[in-house]
Amino acid sequence: SGEYSDFKAIINLLERKALEEETSVLSDSLYKSTAMSASQIWNYLRFVMYSKRNKFDPYWNDLVVAGTDSTTGKPFLGMIDKIGTTIQENFLATGYGGYIALPLLREKWRPDLTEGEARALLEDCMKVLFFRDCRASSRIQLAKAEKGQDGTTAAATFIVSDPYDLDMTGAWDAPSFVQAKGNLEDDGGW
Amino acid sequence: MISTHAIQQQQQQQMSADYPGMKPNEVSTGTTIMAIPTADGVVVGADSRVSTGSYVANRVSDKISQLSKHIVCCRSGSAADTQALTDYVRFYLQNLLVETGREPTVKTAAHLMGRLCYDNKERLLAGVIIGGWDASDGFSVYQIPLGATCLKVPFALSGSGSGYIYGLIDSEYRADMTAEAGRVLVKKAISHAMARDGSSGGIIRTVVIKPGSNDRDYTPGNELPFGPTGY
Numbered sequence: 001s002g003e004y005s006d007f008k009a010i011i012n013l014l015e016r017k018a019l020e021e022e023t024s025v026l027s028d029s030l031y032k033s034t035a036m037s038a039s040q041i042w043n044y045l046r047f048v049m050y051s052k053r054n055k056f057d058p059y060w061n062d063l064v065v066a067g068t069d070s071t072t073g074k075p076f077l078g079m080i081d082k083i084g085t086t087i088q089e090n091f092l093a094t095g096y097g098g099y100i101a102l103p104l105l106r107e108k109w110r111p112d113l114t115e116g117e118a119r120a121l122l123e124d125c126m127k128v129l130f131f132r133d134c135r136a137s138s139r140i141q142l143a144k145a146e147k148g149q150d151g152t153t154a155a156a157t158f159i160v161s162d163p164y165d166l167d168m169t170g171a172w173d174a175p176s177f178v179q180a181k182g183n184l185e186d187d188g189g190w
Numbered sequence: 191m192i193s194t195h196a197i198q199q200q201q202q203q204q205m206s207a208d209y210p211g212m213k214p215n216e217v218s219t220g221t222t223i224m225a226i227p228t229a230d231g232v233v234v235g236a237d238s239r240v241s242t243g244s245y246v247a248n249r250v251s252d253k254i255s256q257l258s259k260h261i262v263c264c265r266s267g268s269a270a271d272t273q274a275l276t277d278y279v280r281f282y283l284q285n286l287l288v289e290t291g292r293e294p295t296v297k298t299a300a301h302l303m304g305r306l307c308y309d310n311k312e313r314l315l316a317g318v319i320i321g322g323w324d325a326s327d328g329f330s331v332y333q334i335p336l337g338a339t340c341l342k343v344p345f346a347l348s349g350s351g352s353g354y355i356y357g358l359i360d361s362e363y364r365a366d367m368t369a370e371a372g373r374v375l376v377k378k379a380i381s382h383a384m385a386r387d388g389s390s391g392g393i394i395r396t397v398v399i400k401p402g403s404n405d406r407d408y409t410p411g412n413e414l415p416f417g418p419t420g421y
Contacts (some may be wrong), residue, residue: 096245133387135246139419165419172250172393172410180250180395180406182262184280 001094002061002082010059013048028071038067038145042086043080050084058082063095067145067158075147093125096133101125115144127166138166208355220389221250222351223253223264224359225321228346231369231400232321235376236264237351238392249392249411250314258283260399261299261322266349275316279303293322297342300332304340311338312373319346323399351383351390356370358382369398373407378415385417 011078018036027159036044042065047176052058078088091105108121130138143160180186223236237252239246255276256262263270263279279302282296300320307314314365322331331348345363347356358379367375384390387406411418 124294128196132241132246133393134241137419143325163292170413171412177250180254181409182255184256184258 003059006061007063008058010048014044017044019055028177032130038065038076039069039071041065041067042076042088045080046084046086047083049080053083053102064092066132066143068147073147075145078089094127096136097125100123100128100132101112104128123166127168130166132172138165138168139163197201218395220351220387221253221266221349222347222355222390223266223319223349223382223385224347224352224355224376224379225264225319225331225345225359226323226363226372226376227331227365228360228369229366231372231398232323232329232394233260233320233369233372233376233398234264234321235380235396236374237349237380237390237394239359239384240269240317241389244388245352246391251392252395254395254397256282256404257299257320257322258287258294258413260293260324260401260404261296261320262397262399262404263303263320264301264319264321264348266317271314271316272318275299275303275306275314278306284370293324294323295326297324297327297333300334300340304332304334304338307334307338308340311385314338317348319348323398323401329382329399349383351380351387354386355379355383360398373398374415377409381416381418384414385419391418 021036045065047065049059049061049063060082063079064078065078065080067076068074076088077090077092078086080086080094080095090111091102091109093101093105104125105121113121122142123140126136127138127139130136141161141163145157146157206222220241221237221239223234225232225234227233234254238248238250238253240248240251253265254262255265257276257279261283263276265276274364274369279299282302282387283299286294286298299322303320304320307316307318316338317336318334320334321330323329331342331343331346332350334340335348344365345359347359359375364377373396376396380394382392384392389412392410394414396407398405398407
């Protein structure tokens with residue numbers, strides 16, 4: 001999240017790094033190139049963000065990296081903020097999500113969540129964020145990173161959904177919402 | 191827009207970087223409100239978002255306050271300031287009703303509100319629209335923006351979201367449209383403003399004022415004519 005132009009600059013850096021990795025392997029060398037895993041990218045980005053911060057010219061972003069851990073092969077989720085602070089956790093959120101989504105995630109997250117439950121949980125968080133953040137939209141995208149079927153430690157499948165609208169049925173229906181508050185007999189409008 | 195006179199006064203107070211004129215953390219009805227007179231009624235509409243900075247303090251508020259039997263006002267700006275003003279004007283109009291035995295006119299209500307805003311213009315951040323019916327002038331709409339000018343207008347739009355829909359209203363509003371058509375136009379316009387303005391959102395409340403009745407309507411946020419995602 002944050003400044004989109006800086007985000008695109010960071011993506012550009014990562015793409016160039018991946019290309020360099022792939023193309024600098026000699027065909028007869030013993031060295032086999034592997035894609036950077038999420039934890040490696042997370043470490044690299046920590047370095048990038050902290051160096052910029054030291055020059056008083058940060059990339060104005062909060063970054064979340066999801067995928068697999070290169071050392072353990074387990075799912076990995078980590079965050080780097082604009083001054084290079086890093087956090088690795090089972091659930092993360094940026095912006096207002098820290099105040100609104102994290103408490104929901106702390107209550108509802110379990111290590112054995114099914115994919116459907118996880119999606120429903122995220123959609124619920126995004127719905128509340130749409131209610132309470134002026135800058136939020138009710139059209140979202142969900143993405144999933146799954147480790148490769150052949151047991152490689154790098155994330156092999158990564159799918160991003162198309163944008164879709166959150167389901168808002170019942171979100172505005174409570175009788176106290178519908179009730180007018182500004183009439184003469186009421187307390188003055190709120 | 192804030193007059194330079196107001197800014198000089200406010201520089202003595204603590205200024206919020208996000209919203210010049212508001213104290214830090216002040217609650218604002220950054221908003222979209224409108225009132226249009228039609229052939230058989232005044233149609234008044236408002237969104238329902240009340241924000242403190244970028245946090246939505248209330249997503250279902252009622253920004254249309256009734257001042258007397260056939261006069262309502264739409265409030266924008268500081269929620270505290272407009273609630274206080276509404277309380278004062280209601281009090282004075284109730285007294286007038288008792289003293290004269292006649293329903294107050296929209297002109298009286300508007301000029302009363304204008305007088306209160308003008309005399310306190312350094313301290314207030316309030317933009318209101320007054321709309322209603324009375325027996326002498328029929329359907330009328332008055333606008334009182336930030337500097338406390340009180341003007342009778344053919345239609346009124348106000349709030350942070352209003353700038354996005356002037357073109358829509360200019361091209362589609364007709365003075366001789368029916369109140370029902372007016373209500374459809376008001377809902378459409380406010381939906382468009384809510385799609386583009388971060389400080390407007392939630393549900394749409396409309397009131398149609400006719401000589402015999404005030405008819406309130408509620409449009410939930412998932413049944414807006416346009417948006418909320420905008421396309």
